[in-house]
Amino acid sequence: MIGTSQSMRIPSRTSLAKSLIGVLSVAGWPARLFTIAGPAGSRRGALTGAPFAPITAAMEPVRVAAVGVGLWGKTLASAAAKDTGLAVVACTSRSADTRAEFARVHGCRALPSLDAVLADPEVEAVLITTPHSVHAAQVVAAASAGKHVFVDKPFALTVADARRATEACRRAGVVLAVGHQRRRQAANRALRRLLDEGALGRVAQIEGNMSGEIAFSSRLTPAAWRAAPAETPAGAMTNLGIHHVDTYQYLLGPVARVMALSRRVVLTGVEVDDATGILLEFAAGPVGYLGTSWVHASRTSYLTLHGTDAQAWSEADGARLLLARRGRTEREAVPLAAVDPVVEELAEFARCVRDGTAPEVGGEQATANVAVLEAIVESARGGRAVDVAR
């Protein structure tokens, strides 16, 4: 919606959120655009699928610093430039050369350390894309310095760390947003709407796979932080599978219990698993499966829901959604609008900083994903079912 509705007169997101709690249809807005992310009224700012208020000239851009300038740090900085309401004004990374190059490309200042970023009065917020294990400490440090935080998934590797980071942001009164952008894919938004409408009936099973191509796995060298077992437990879960965990819980509610099987089948020279399978028992009933791997011939991202009234297939990275209703063999394509989930999540972050509202995926939602991750890691190690921490 960003950029396409600039000329429309739209109520502020805050007032929209208030008026939509428990109400799915608003005069002047097509009802299908709106769904609520949780039980009605349970989450502040948990609007999903609703258009954001457009960025207007009146809103001062939020000045952010990139903490971490690797592949995803660059992706976020490029997306931030697309009318999100964020302005990248600084960056930092361990390597002076790397941060200088990033600063040149993105027209910002290179700072020598996180401390320097947090001490910089121009910086209002940070975009953290550093190794997983340091996320929590960096979030706490940023919050203590009064900086708003956008941090990449996984939020943390343990529930204890995730709670500590969430609490630090709450105490400091800063916005905390976690980069689970894939729930924003058009297919996932449409799936959520279909579920809310009851179009799928009772869901018996959910299945999906989120895997990387083997060409990427050449980066998993002993020198790469991502190949360290401490950073990457349960194979590709921290990098890829965690996305589906967020989407699954977004669609079907909390996962109560998991079983996991994780091995190294193909890779050599590194300790990281490359093929991981997970079973998930949802509190609401369904039995789920999530597969993740580093070594598929090509990238894999699919998600399937098997309901009693219809089955649905999200394909092509959430750009295509097929639906087969009971008694019909053909699959119908569900019309989807084009969305850029990364641009959308960054625009939401900017808006939350300015409005003081909460993002859709904040500390609480991201901690629920970390809890599933931690249970998966424990199950894969112990070969038994593990309850997800609540």
Add this chain to the structure above:
Amino acid sequence: MIGTSQSMRIPSRTSLAKSLIGVLSVAGWPARLFTIAGPAGSRRGALTGAPFAPITAAMEPVRVAAVGVGLWGKTLASAAAKDTGLAVVACTSRSADTRAEFARVHGCRALPSLDAVLADPEVEAVLITTPHSVHAAQVVAAASAGKHVFVDKPFALTVADARRATEACRRAGVVLAVGHQRRRQAANRALRRLLDEGALGRVAQIEGNMSGEIAFSSRLTPAAWRAAPAETPAGAMTNLGIHHVDTYQYLLGPVARVMALSRRVVLTGVEVDDATGILLEFAAGPVGYLGTSWVHASRTSYLTLHGTDAQAWSEADGARLLLARRGRTEREAVPLAAVDPVVEELAEFARCVRDGTAPEVGGEQATANVAVLEAIVESARGGRAVDVAR
């Protein structure tokens, strides 16, 4: 091949099997038709994908009795009539009305009991489609009476029963064939060939789901034997999932360990689970997933292989196979010949009875599937990984 190659001069299946052990190309036969089901030379008669010798007028039809005349008993009898070399001459079931109706439709004699069938000198072989828990005892009884045995999957519910039944047939010198016909689907034969050729590279993951439509689940009443927990452990595994277990082991070799999660999500009034997820660790490396359920909106049968050089999708009950090679986004359709797996397995059974050769899925292969089933049931009950019995 049956019925289409009557005019061709073809060596007997026995001589073909001998000449093909370890040899994939035979003069006059396209090499792609032939693959070996196990390590070369490891299994007697383990030819797969090879054409059967045609039924000739010289071969006397094998006179079989249907033991069990339910849905699958009827399906087998109808298929048997399609030039398989079997002649259904008798039937039996618990209900006099049901067996009389079957006898009328299929033009055979209705006999009052299994004992009567086994005492009947005209009957050379039995087609067993009775409740799972009685398969083993009936196979042993048939073997003791010198009757050849074709028995539906699951062969048995325990490895002990499966071994007992296998040994009885071996001692009696009768043919034992088990109805795992789905490995004969065109897509599975082609997948096996692609794997043998190394076209997929190293396989990291296999995923599939084999589930029934919810309309069928209306048959799962307390009065139906299939709804008894003792007959149907681990939900739809015994009815549907066991097919994929056979196909998985046919494609990737033995499963070493499983984890399973099985629940009742939708059904009420019966004790049977309706949603089951299973993780499988293959001895050769890959991590597998199998989902099975009674309550999907429509029937589900898919199977996906994720290899390092290519990924493959078997769809439409094995009638469509798509392949995506590394570095290419489009999926190519693999050309498949039309096959009728049930007709083919029955024709093979007739040929084995007359030739004294072993069928592709005999007691040993079927016992390996029962071993996986038994481990799945134990894992679902205990919530932990279970090694598959060898």
